[in-house]
Amino acid sequence: MNKTHVISSEQVTPEQICRLVEEGAHIVIGPEAAERITHCREYLDNKIKECKEPVYGITTGFGSLCNISINADDLSQLQKNLVMSHACGVGDRVDSKIVRTMLLLKIQSLSYGNSGVQLSTVQRLADFFNEGITPVVYQQGSLGASGDLAPLANMCLPLLGLGEVEYKGKTVPAAEVLAEKGMEPVRLMSKEGLALLNGTQFMSAHAVWGVWRARKLLKAADRIAAMSLDAFDGRIEPFGPQVNEVRHHPGQIAVAADFREILKGSQLIARHKEHVQDPYSFRCIPQVHGAVLDAISFVEDVITREINSPTDNPTIFPDDDIIVSAGNFHGEPIAMPMDYLALALTELSNISERRIYKLIGGTRGLPSFLVAKPGLNSGFMITQYAAASILNQSKGLCWPTSCDSIPSSQGQEDHVSMGANSATKLIRVTDNATRILGIELMAAAQALEFRRPLRSSETVEAIFADYRKNVPFVDVDTVMSPLLDKSIKYVSECM
Helix, strand or coil, X not given: CCCEEEECCCCCCHHXXXXXXXXXCEEEECHHHHHHHHHHHHHHHHHHHHCCCCCCCCXXXXXXXXXXXXXXXXXXXXXXXXXXXXXXXXXXXXXXXXXXXXXXXXXXXXXXXXXXXXXXXXXXXXXXXXXXXXXXXXXXXXXXXXXXXXXXXXXXXXXXXXCEEEECCEEEEHHHHHHHHCCCCCCCCCCHHHHHHCCCHHHHHXXXXXXXXXXXXXXXXXXHHHXXXXXXXXXXXXXXXXXXXXXXXXXXXXXXXXXXXXXXXXXXXHCCCCCCCCCHHHXXXXXXXXXXXXXXXXXXXXXXXXXXXXXXXXXXXXXXXXXXXXXXXXXXXXXXXXXXXXXXXXXXXXXXXXXXXXXXXXXXXXXXXXXXXXXXXXXXXXXXXXHHHHXXXXXXXXXCHHHCCCCEHHHCECCCCCHHHHHHHHHHHHHHHHHHHHHHHHHHHHHHHCXXXXXXXXXXXXXXXXXXCXXXXXXXXXXXXXXXXXXXXXXXXXX
């Protein structure tokens, strides 16, 4: 039976969201949330009847059309038109896991009772999530400012019986699935289209996965780098408590302590060293990996705040009798942190590639390119080329899209975050970091075998033994791509 998650006033975390999506949890809108949603909708209905002044997006057009009032009889058609006209997503399709995250985050955002939606509309989003009905959404089209308009419009089209969905492994018209399930298309009421399309759920969904994967990757990177350090005959002194604690950075202190624990009991790390210093890619692991840890912690705090907030517009406060047209849909608060996290993961990749380069360099008693007979065999020569190529792409992706803005909607929306592009490139950089760490793990395991009969620590040897069940020692030249794929998969799924 799938785990049940009740939408309530309790905060959710990026890790919790990812697990709910991965485990196929059943979403239930709790009584508190249902009461808040209903209370706000009733307030809005009464307000529209009483109000003589136009209210943006509720009784007016959108964007630069905000001064055009709409007749009461046309308010529902106004919202449907909004969804249809804004469904301008283009490019590659968004991974279904991220689309399901968007659904869940939109439900969460609407549950606070500040959006004016019908309870039945929020329930239909939950039905989609629970029934495995995943709207087809595209990666390009959002400016990340008036919310993620284009991708959220594509996500919400199927509520109206329009667009396409992924269902039971196939892409089919949404209308067919609604008919099969006996679901009537949602008839949007005033403000609802705007509530569905305004918001940061496209950006936030990518950020949630970026943060969670970054934490897992850093844990893997520490263990892979520890294996590399031991295989390279590195020194443990740069990981000592005094030298790291004196600088006060929490990430650096935590990484150094982690390495001391990982390498505890290693014969290799304890033996006499002929060299006085290690290269920076080994000696400065606490400083670099630690900075990445601090970056992840900062970004995670920001994203946690974001996913526990209503981010549409206007924002409605029924108990205060206030409807505010403001800018909580603007993606800047998460766009800059996503650019920062992409930079951090690229630096994690950067130092990993440098360790690969050192491991295959034919120094410290290791054979050139990590094969017993270099020359006849090229060994791991081109694995470093591959890592360098991937790294170069990530470096290019580190240009901060959040520092750009292109005015839209005839100048009414004259500053935008471009956070949607920060979001999609974050996932690409995360994928690249996984690949580079997979290459380093393959090189580190290969190098470790040349240190036998000496043994590394219990922790490292356990990782090594499990890894060897998936990726073998390379004795002579062979086709490397399948082995690299297995190594990357191991980092992604087993570490």
